[in-house]
Amino acid sequence: MTALVRAAALTNFAEVAQELGYDPGAALRKAGLRAQLIRQPDQLVEADRVARLLEEAARHTGCESFGLRIAARRQLSNFGPISLLLMHQPTLRQVLLTLIEHLHLLNERLAIQVEDVGRMVVLREELTVSAAGRQSIELAIGVLYRMCGALLGEQWQPASVSFTHGPPSSQAFHRRFFKCRIEFDGAFNGLVCQAADLDVPNPGADPVLADYARKMIAALPGDRERSIEQEVRKAIYLMLPTGRATCKSVAMGLGMSMRTLQRELDARALTFKQLINEVRQDLARRYVVNARYNLGEVAAMLGYSTHSAFTRWFGTQFGCSPESWRSHSARPPDRAA
Structure with a gap:
């Protein structure tokens, strides 16, 4: 079965492409995607096509931080209806577990794991896409980093971010984006943070709204059975x-x-x-x-x-x-x- 991703994965693609002098419409057509998809965030598209589009855009523009530049513009609301459910979880740990539970509604090829290692937590993140390169991986990790920051604010201070791929020729944008140590050629893709950070109470959590969000998500049309x-x-x-x-x-x-x-x-x-x-x-x-x-x-x-x-x-x-x-x-x- 072909793995799908919400077209919201391409949110801000056009803006970043245009800033770098790349025609987003032509890029989408070349990838076999309709330009209108950007205005239909809940439309499902092939994950492999999106991955190839990002790699081609980075190659064409010569911008090694293309995926991360998209992530820098992302908001929690880009998760669609699931964003309401995430906002009202009692802790960041529960946010992550809830996100993992609903990943099949966002990107069927995205995998996240929360692994406790003593006082630290490793947030592993992988894309099970043969076409996945550095752009897709950096976009995914950048979005996760932004989501945690949006929920924890100044309390979000991860120890490090890790990528299995090598460093770009210039790390300037990466250093501005990630306010922590960056490890390239690492043993995994993901983030490392204090375990205590994941268990800080979320003062804005509302269990009534969380329950409402779950019911709303359950009623979504076209929810495919998990493979x-x-x-x-x-x-x-x-x-x-x-x-x-x-x-x-x-x-x-x-x-x-x-x-x-x-x-x-x-x-x-x-x-x-x-x-x-x-x-x-x-x-x-x-x-x-x-x-x-x-x-x-x-x-x-x-x-x-x-x-x-x-x-x-x-x-x-x-x-x-x-x-x-x-x-x-x-x-x-x-x-x-």
Whole structure:
């Protein structure tokens, strides 16, 4: 099933493109999207097309911060009806959990995980889109950063932001946008903050309005059934670098037993092994060409405890060693706009 995203993902695309001397209408047509979509935020469009549009816009304009410039203009209201529900959650932690619950209504390829690590919390964020590049990822993380800031105000002081891709030629815009340490070529995409920040009470939360918002969202027309295949893929993308992407862990994360998950996949002629292998292939293509990662690090990020096991798997999937793939790849180490 084709993964969809609300056209609201392109909010402010036209303004940023025009500022950079790029014709947004022509760009949308080239991507196979109608220009009217920008005025129809709840219209669903193919997530892959949106991802390719952002990468092409950055390449054409030479602006490596294109996606982040869009994020800088985003408001909480751009989440549509879900924004009311988010505004009235008792804490930022509950906001994030509520957002995760409703991600399928916003972007079926977006995955977010809240992971407590002692006194810190890691907010992992991934896009399960083969066409996803730095623009889509930076847009998604930038929007999450802005949302947390809108809800916490001056109390929102994350420790760091992390990207698995390399740094842009100029980090000036990134440093103005993120008021924290920025790590490129990191082990994950996402944010790190104090756990205590997520549990600060939201003085504006109104449970009556939150209940009203839930009922309004439940009554929305055209709500597609959540795809178990996409939900499993998203969980694997998030869990693979931590070494916890097992069938049992994914099932628990989705709130079901391992047997139930296997039965759901069987009904769709799918296996967990098949899905984890496909995710590994996608991430391998992203990481192996990035010379900033040594191949031992790539092996660990793909869930392998030894380099030899990773090399055997890679040879079976791609017909050559990861060293050979890297040395013969014409693609630069993720420094493209």
